[in-house]
Amino acid sequence: MTLHAKTALLPDGWARDVRLVLRAGRIDSVATGTPPQPGDHRAGILIPGLPNLHSHAFQRGFSGLTEQRGPTCDSFWTWREMMYRFALSLTPEAMQAIAALAYAEMLEAGFTRVGEFHYLHHAPDGRAYDNPAEMSARIFAAAEDTGISLTHLPVFYAHGGFGPKPAGEGQRRFLHTPDRFADLVQACDAMARPQDRIGLAPHSLRAATMDQITALAQAFPNRPFHIHIAEQLQEVEDCVAFTGQRPVEYLLTHAPVSADWCLIHATHLTDAEVQGIAATQAVAGLCPITEANLGDGIFPAEPFLAAGGRFGLGTDSNVQITAAGEARMLEYSQRLHHRARNVCADTGSTGARLFHGAASGGAHALAAPAPQITPGAPADLVALHDLMALDMADDRLLDRWIFGTDLTVADVWAHGAHLVQGGRHIHRDRIRDLAAAACRALI
Missing domain, CATH: 2.30.40.10 (Urease, subunit C, domain 1)
Known part of the structure; x- marks a missing residue:
């Protein structure tokens, strides 16, 4: 045409x-x-078109339904309990239907590729489906139905917290052994269309040990490698209590972080951690609307960009799906923090700085063409x-x-x-x- x-x-x-x-x-x-x-x-x-580097598609299904305050102070952790209840009820058919809606809305918003950080693997009772890749297959079907290009990121999840602590009941659909997870990645390789890419994602330092994270990086080299990190202050405190180091500090010290990696959120950083991420050329995966919705905090964009750091944008919980809105929220959070305007710009257009940064960093994080x-x-x-x-x-x-x-x-x-x-x-x-x-x- x-x-x-x-x-x-x-x-x-x-x-x-x-x-x-x-x-x-x-x-x-x-x-x-x-x-x-x-x-x-x-x-x-x-x-x-822009890449959406971080999505949990199924969470589109309860958009706007967690905005009523309970008897105690609400937080990310109380929101997570609602998310677990929803996740435990999803059938494969519902997973596909909700993901397709999210992907159609992403296309309508100007996203043409999505990075699906997918951890809902098993049946509601925690057992594997007859096809162990059933839920990933539903993600591929939703991408095929809507036409969006997909970078699929099956998630390795083994533990419930630092220690490691046993996983809780709400996490039973997420769990894998290393061997079964390797089988899942290979099954996803077989399902990919020519325009799709397959990476992997240890969920977080809470859900995977450092030995498991480094083993995955060695077993699956030269792929997109994403991880949630330093999203919440409690995570920082728990990591310090267990390891003696902050999450990003611990990761940079012990893991082979490289330009193939994408550090999702990375909200709570010291100056040294900002410089450390930038030096590796790993991409900071920012989801400003979700981070605002969950009360995570504000990413230190000004020093990170000044250090040459790379970033991309994602819709994460899909509480709203808007490419322009994610870029706007990133800049507005910086304006509120610094009480200044046009913080993310170098000189000239703030919109251009955000657009080109999100396009380049997001595509790199998803192993996609620029x-x-x-x-x-x-x-x-x-x-x-x-x-x-x-x-x-x-x-x-x-x-x-x-x-x-x-x-x-x-x-x-x-x-x-x-x-x-x-x-x-x-x-x-x-x-x-x-x-x-x-x-x-x-x-």
Whole structure:
């Protein structure tokens, strides 16, 4: 197919009258200064699709249902109990239906690839399904149904806390031995489409010992390797009590952290830890809306970016699914903390700094090609509609999309398929109805 954009963001900057030929899921050619031809699909503003580097798709099913305060102070840990109750009730069919809704909404938001940090492996009683990869298969089916590209990150989870402590009843669907987990990774390799990638994820320092983490890194080299870390102060305190070191300090000291790694959240850092992560070129996986919703804290973005740190953005609990909103929340959290404006920018556009950082860091963390509108790149494209019809071709467009209300996602192509049209996924009604029925049965 052919696509003509009035304005497009190319690797060397913004260009006018850009005509693309898409073929076999990739961009075949790009011409600038070219008028539209009969049969071209017309777009106003065209940008590359963004990667969503961290999702727990099933949590979309209870979005907005944990906002009532109990008799004691609510926290991440009280929220986790609600999450466990929901997780223990999910059937494979409900998992697929809810994941498909989350993925359709991600595409509608401008995400064209998702990193699925997947730890819901077994039946509600904790036993393996006849197909031990049944729940991962449901994730692949949801990605296939919606058309989003997938980096699947099966999670290794063995313990309930530092010590290691035995896992609790709420965690029984998550647990694996190292050997059975290796079998799961290999089964996921066999299910992947050509555009998909398979990594792995020890859940956290609470759920896997350092020996297990390093053994996994050695057994599966050169893959995306993600881990939750330093999200909550209690986790920091528990790690110090058990190891004598803070979580990131302990990880950097004892694990082979490299550019293949993605440290999810990394909220509570010392200056030395900030410098240490940046030096490894590991990606900081930031999920600002979820981190705000759970009361995690504020990531130290200003010193991390100044040290050359790389970051990507994720939707995590999927309480809201918005690419622009995650970038906006990251910047706004910094403004509240520093009582300043345009904190994440170096000079110039804050929107451009956030967009390009999230695109580059997120793609690297998911072992995906860099999002670019260039020949040979995957045809992962987002068309924005400007309600004000302002005649712009510069980074103010990214500022207005992220921080304003006048630019909205109109169309999205993922791997060349025109999946979002007029702001809606082409299968939205069917996907929504299946997810709604699953949620009604669960809640």
